Amino acid sequence: MTTTNRAPAEPSTVPSPVEHPPPAVPTGPPPKAPYRVGPVRAVARVLAVAACVPYVGLKLAWLAGSRLGIPVGSPLLDGGTVLAVGNAAMVLMVGCVVVLALLLTRPWGLRVPAWLLVVPMWVASGLLLPVMTAYPLQTAVRLLGGDGGRTSGGAGDPFLEPWVFGVVHGGFIVQGLALGTLFALYARERWGHLWQGRLRDLPVLPASPVLRVTAVAAALAALAPGLAHLLWAAGSTAGLDEGRVAGRTSDFHVLEAVDALFVAAAVTGALLLAFRRGGRLPLRVPLVLVWAGSAQVACWGGWLALAALVGAGDVADRPTTAMVLIYAGQMLVGTLIALPVARLLAERAAAASTPSGFRA
16 A cells, blocks of 8 residues: 655635624614704794793783783773683693793604694694784884774773783794794704695695695685675774774774785685695795694684683673674684695605605
């Protein structure tokens, strides 16, 4: 038997395919940057909260029995329990402004369900927009020679001292501007993709036919409140109570004109969205018209209807049945417009979150 001597094998010069372990692949979500509030939001939050102080201070003073800013003979002096409950409710409503300002600027606000934020902001918009638009216009008309207005709006004794309206309405305007700024910044980050593009780019969604029907229905229902406010602004007294007929001034006419304008804005925005007219128009334009118009028409109409049903004071200053029906009609119009548009945006958001969806 022969054996073959073999030299030991030379070590391979080819490097091993795995010389170093592969880098670890992260399995968790990427680290989040610390939540920061920019200077614009910080200032707007402070302003929103600070603007609540004068109004809340007055309401608490009245609840404690003070007559600060209430002239002799005012119907508020005979308000009793109803007025006390109303003042307490208003303090709670203004407290909601503080909550909204925090919600829009804190990390936990990003986790709030959409409806829990949108509904209070829509109501706040509806109650603040009439003051934000009408009060500066009323002041401008007075400076140009208008006859101003009795603070009661009627023929009875003055409701409040003039300085009270300046302080309160000034606070409301600051609240509205601050909250509006905060909500616009928040909504741009969370839902900004929903209103990008032009009106012609809006696809047909399941809510589109419903929007067309309700837009037409709302336009027809809006004829009554829209024409009523327009006629009252032009000087008609049909359907008004005796107090308002006797106490009409430039303030009254400006407020009625503003009410008519918001009705027109709500209907215009709804019809543009429903029938895609003005295709090159940015989508955010009709959405802003719907938001502002439907909020003012529905919420301000509801507020006036509630005040008419619970209101105290002279019988001559109480709203007539026709006025209450007009206010109820406003609530119907605003709701008819807001609900289908909200559904349309919800469907658009759902489509954008799916792989086959879209982002306009």
